[in-house]
Amino acid sequence: MTNASPHDQLMQMICGYQVSQIVLTVGELGLPDLLKQGPTSVEDLAQACSANPDRLYRLLRAAASLGVFTETEPRVFAATPLSEILQSDHPTSLQPLTLMMGSEHYAAWGRLRRAVQSNENEFEQEFGLPFFDYLSQHPESAAIFDAAMTSIHGRETAAILEAYDFSQFGLIADVGGGNGSKLIALLTKHPQVRGMLVDLPHVVERAAPNFVAAGVNERMTLIGGDFFVEVPSGADAYMMRHIIHDWDDEKSTLILKNCRAAMQPGQKLLLVEYVIPSGDEPFFGKLLDLTMMLIPGGKERTEAEYRDLVAGCGFQLQRVIRTDQPISILESTAI
Structure with missing residues (x-):
């Protein structure tokens, strides 16, 4: 081209x-x-x-x-x-992503102009429910979403595990960890580490057989809950991948403050996200940012925006660790 x-x-x-x-x-x-x-x-x-x-x-x-x-x-x-x-x-089928992007996502993208001219959530306007509520009531769409996220995140997971030393932690909480694929890969690589999956009850229920199939269920704690209400304490580090980008600053702040309430000073918060670069250079996160605007109502952010966001929630951003994929690991410390 x-x-x-x-x-x-x-x-x-x-x-x-x-x-x-x-x-x-x-x-x-x-x-x-x-x-x-x-x-x-x-x-x-x-x-x-x-x-x-x-x-x-x-x-x-x-x-x-x-x-x-x-x-x-x-x-x-x-x-x-x-x-x-x-x-x-x-093994890395993009069929589920194709089905997801071509159905509900495609319909929401047809409302892009409306989104730019309003403050409404266009997915909710189109389908009558916020995105994650819609998934909870449409199991077939939820299964496609899970499979699509696995196909996207598979390559990311390897990059994350290569870029960061997770063996330093005894128990890692994956907040909003979905189907558990990231924790399964992490626990498989680090047999001394234990995991805690925190997500909505119906999501945790869907994920449970995956840990059994992977043979890591004995090192797992599964907690159904709502990170807008409370995040369980007891982990050595808290991780969220592509969670904060789903939400606007107000809701992201609530999630992060709930994480901080569960943590001790000095503990690590690890956010795995696209970090938007400056300038006109092509970057997938700039397109994904519009998907976040249209569907869950969130946004992709720059490093400065993440720094300010976590600072307002009791964290200090220590470093941004690049991977060989477009995603980065933002490591913050609870203060």
């Missing part, structure tokens, strides 16, 4: 939604899984996914032009490295 003219660059931006909807439809129809066994005719694929053969061919042809599939002979398609990542059983 960098070699394209300004006109062509803008055309690609304008038509970007077409690409995301092609990928979504490919995932919804299960085409990546259907092509795992080898090149397959459009007619056989259409029968397998209950599609109109001619219209399906047009979809596949468009997807192949993007590299998602390849047409090996007339009306016969095969998998590519891109489509393999959309297979449901791929």
